[in-house]
């Protein structure tokens with residue numbers, strides 16, 4: 001158990017190194033710097049000012065030097081200072097991490113609460129209209145672009161029905177959370193419905209369910225004591241992966257709903273070539289993924305006695 | 311009360327595939343008496359497991375009972391509501407399956423899985439059921455049962471798991487145990503041990519056994535009476551002794567001739583059976599007349615013309631053959 005955690009920690013350090021390097025390399029390959037992005041913004045910035053900014057931020061230093069400087073800071077837990085706001089990246093992130101985290105939790109909650117029961121009942125009533133409807137819904141949910149789904153939801157529930165606010169964070173209440181969370185949760189919900197259906201069908205077909213039937217128990221007991229947990233074990237990985245990749249997946253949706261999270265910071269910072277802010281946002285997304293995966297591993301230790309880490 | 315624990319009359323099982331109905335088992339008749347050990351033999355795919363599942367009401371779509379009667383202690387099972395059927399299952403009839411590796415719930419301790427029987431059929435509390443489970447494990451000769459009760463299936467060997475299965479099946483002292491090839495998947499060295507254990511426990515509890523196997527040697531050794539199945543039908547039904555010394559049906563003769571002499575046994579029954587030329591036809595291609603005709607050396611035009619009925623033998627027993635010995 002301790003070994004798992006240590007291994008995970010090592011893995012995390014390695015991943016961070018790779019990701020940070022990749023971002024540095026990418027930004028040195030794609031055209032433009034923070035300074036040139038100011039000009040592209042049609043702000044009238046004179047050449048001298050640009051040069052001064054570049055010099056101040058050390059943008060003219062060679063890549064290895066900039067990389068070394070950033071890594072040295074990172075090793076001490078310093079995420080650097082944003083080019084654009086001149087504020088420490090860590091400060092900029094702190095409020096946004098919470099906003100994104102809330103969104104991700106609400107979205108996975110929606111996906112699990114709808115997807116799991118749908119998949120379960122579809123499997124139990126295999127071949128019925130409910131099964132057909134659920135699976136059609138699942139395929140649509142997976143193929144509709146989230147961006148478009150978000151626009152439709154916004155149009156219906158805010159512009160037409162006036163039930164919910166169009167966008168923004170509000171004062172941090174639930175009202176503003178609902179639409180972006182549903183938009184973000186649609187694809188994971190559809191995927192979970194399918195995975196759950198497959199898992200329940202697979203479990204129903206297994207020999208131990210036949211044994212359970214031969215013992216003479218009610219369907220209710222069969223489902224609760226023998227089927228549900230075994231099927232859930234098969235679905236848990238998918239839930240974890242969906243949850244873990246949610247911060248990354250929410251980038252576009254945060255932008256659409258003007259959600260002040262890590263994702264919208266990432267998009268804005270990429271446009272500005274604000275490398276420290278980009279690095280910070282991506283690190284949060286990656287670390288969240290690793291953290292959730294570790295939690296899923298630990299959860300398996302609890303639910304599945306066959307798994308024992310050495 | 312009747313002497314028969316189980317009375318199967320003209321049982322038919324079919325596969326329903328949309329509008330099409332394919333018969334898989336037909337005209338199966340047999341009786342198992344109280345405390346008797348009854349053998350059902352036949353090659354792979356002849357319908358043994360289908361019969362077994364039908365008796366316990368465990369057939370799954372697309373397979374279903376399509377005719378005949380199953381009487382358990384004189385009671386017809388067909389009209390029973392599911393609730394009543396559940397009450398009988400595990401309590402009056404129980405089953406051991408072919409695959410010990412996958413037959414147990416991987417997420418539940420063996421103690422809970424055995425104890426469940428007492429909770430279901432004896433209304434015990436989980437705590438009381440646990441004590442009974444320890445006793446049941448002891449009966450199937452598992453060492454240190456107080457400790458093993460907490461084991462999960464993956465921590466046990468195949469033989470151990472089959473013992474647990476036996477403990478579950480016999481927990482409520484059923485009137486009939488259906489053992490569907492209980493040792494086929496096990497190591498040869500422990501096969502005899504497991505069979506012995508089942509028979510001994512059933513003898514002690516007065517439980518009748520339906521022993522399903524493709525090993526005629528085993529069946530002839532441990533059973534009182536034997537039915538031989540071929541392509542979804544019973545082709546011969548005799549006392550174990552007679553079927554071994556004077557088989558009447560060409561298929562049974564083939565099975566016995568294929569047995570190695572002088573008690574030397576091959577490892578797998580199937581290898582012996584292949585010595586009868588050809589294979590069991592699939593349920594969709596059963597021949598019109600005698601189903602064994604394509605592989606039979608005595609076959610005549612008459613055999614192929616129409617289905618062959620069971621006839622009584624002078625010396626007792628029944629056979630499905632026009633030119634039997």
Ligand SMILES: Nc1ncnc2c1ncn2[C@@H]1O[C@H](COP(=O)(O)OP(=O)(O)OP(=O)(O)O)[C@@H](O)[C@H]1O
Pocket residue numbers: 325334352353354355356357358359360361371372373524592593
């Ligand atoms: N669900 C099903 N769908 C289609 N065919 C089936 C189904 N179940 C069984 N069968 C067919 O019915 C026939 C009898 O099967 P059964 O399992 O009873 O054989 P068996 O005698 O138990 O064989 P084995 O020794 O391999 O266990 C086989 O030909 C099998 O292919």
Ligand code: SF4
Pocket residue numbers: 559560561600601602603604606607608609610613618630631632633634
């Ligand atoms: S009826 Fe004819 S074909 Fe069938 S087993 Fe007897 S002799 Fe062979």
Ligand SMILES: [Mg+2]
Pocket residue numbers: 358359360408490491
């Ligand atoms: Mg079988």
